[in-house]
Amino acid sequence: MKNTLKRAGLILGTLAGLFLLAVIILSIIGSNKLNKQYNIQPESVAVGSDTAVLQRGQYLYSISCAGCHGDNLAGTPFFDDPGLGSIPASNLTTGTGGIGAVYSETDLVRAIRHGIDNEGKPLMIMPAGAFWYYSDEDLAAIIAYLKNAVPIDNDLGEKNLKLMGRILVGAGLLDVLAAEHIDHAASRPAAPPPQVDAAYGQYLVNVSDCRSCHGAALSGGQSSEPGAPPGPDLTPGGNLADWPTVDFITAMRTGTTLDGRQLSPEFMPWEDYGRMTDDDLTTIFLYLQSLPANGK
Numbered sequence: 001m002k003n004t005l006k007r008a009g010l011i012l013g014t015l016a017g018l019f020l021l022a023v024i025i026l027s028i029i030g031s032n033k034l035n036k037q038y039n040i041q042p043e044s045v046a047v048g049s050d051t052a053v054l055q056r057g058q059y060l061y062s063i064s065c066a067g068c069h070g071d072n073l074a075g076t077p078f079f080d081d082p083g084l085g086s087i088p089a090s091n092l093t094t095g096t097g098g099i100g101a102v103y104s105e106t107d108l109v110r111a112i113r114h115g116i117d118n119e120g121k122p123l124m125i126m127p128a129g130a131f132w133y134y135s136d137e138d139l140a141a142i143i144a145y146l147k148n149a150v151p152i153d154n155d156l157g158e159k160n161l162k163l164m165g166r167i168l169v170g171a172g173l174l175d176v177l178a179a180e181h182i183d184h185a186a187s188r189p190a191a192p193p194p195q196v197d198a199a200y201g202q203y204l205v206n207v208s209d210c211r212s213c214h215g216a217a218l219s220g221g222q223s224s225e226p227g228a229p230p231g232p233d234l235t236p237g238g239n240l241a242d243w244p245t246v247d248f249i250t251a252m253r254t255g256t257t258l259d260g261r262q263l264s265p266e267f268m269p270w271e272d273y274g275r276m277t278d279d280d281l282t283t284i285f286l287y288l289q290s291l292p293a294n295g296k
């Protein structure tokens with residue numbers, strides 16, 4: 001009896017020790033990933049400021065950025081969890097707490113296209129892997145719009161990832177660093193002219209990050225967000241096969257599908273996509289309908 005207890009105690013002690021070791025190793029790996037230094041000299045893009053450019057920038061900001069950084073660019077608390085930590089979506093203006101005054105145009109290209117901050121560290125959550133596809137012209141328009149933003153004071157505090165958050169990053173279970181997945185040296189596909197055709201539809205799908213939840217071939221996938229339902233097949237192999245274009249537009253504007261289901265805005269960001277023009281939504285649908293069924 002005594003021996004059995006002793007043995008059990010030894011096993012438990014060893015397990016506790018191993019657990020502690022795993023926690024320490026994973027938190028170190030996590031911290032290393034978060035503090036990794038990326039030396040990337042981004043391309044320079046020619047930032048103009050005429051009305052057409054600013055309007056284009058405002059439109060692209062509204063569909064790609066406002067959902068996290070706010071309509072007024074002053075940022076939002078975005079992620080705040082008592083166990084994991086807090087990651088605000090930064091105030092992008094020159095007001096108090098904003099990054100507008102310290103980020104140069106080059107810094108902005110690095111952040112938006114490569115997911116790296118002005119000190120060379122990877123940004124969290126920012127979907128730079130999708131924005132990587134933005135053409136020089138469109139990226140320049142977004143930057144012009146940011147540079148002309150009305151300053152708003154909104155201090156959201158520093159980001160702070162707690163031990164549990166760092167462990168999850170270390171274990172690869174919290175996949176929030178876009179910079180890790182971007183091929184920073186790759187050349188960008190030529191941007192097609194903005195018109196209602198499948199080529200431009202593909203461009204819009206790429207910059208809108210649809211693939212991160214609906215799969216690389218858009219034939220079904222899973223977002224990394226805990227608790228998210230699977231992203232359905234968007235090719236003609238799925239439900240959309242017999243949707244008229246107008247019903248696709250309605251689903252993206254209201255979240256209600258042809259067969260009366262309600263898409264949850266928490267897991268499918270239709271509220272942002274719903275701000276797209278009819279032409280852009282039609283263009284996306286054209287591209288989806290042109291895909292091989294089930295991605296095969």
Ligand code: HEC
Nearest residue numbers: 064065068087088089090099111112117123124125126159
């Ligand atoms: C899914 C939410 C999300 C979207 C969409 C998003 N961002 Fe971000 N962004 C964030 C978060 C969160 C941070 C802070 C990351 C950090 O501090 O590690 C951030 C950081 C940034 C930074 C760096 C600021 C700093 O504090 O160093 C810039 C610049 C930026 N975003 C611009 C944009 C632009 C422009 C767009 C649209 C093209 C955009 N973001 C879209 C969430 C988002």
Ligand code: HEC
Nearest residue numbers: 208209210213223229230231232239257262263264267268
């Ligand atoms: C953050 C993850 C995410 C992104 C990004 C995303 N989706 Fe979704 N989408 C989902 C999820 C999850 C569902 C299922 C939601 C539900 O059932 O409530 C869905 C459902 C849909 C549906 C309804 C499909 C059906 O069979 O009923 C359409 C259409 C759709 N998405 C189109 C798009 C398009 C187009 C894009 C890019 C412009 C996109 N989604 C980007 C997660 C995402």
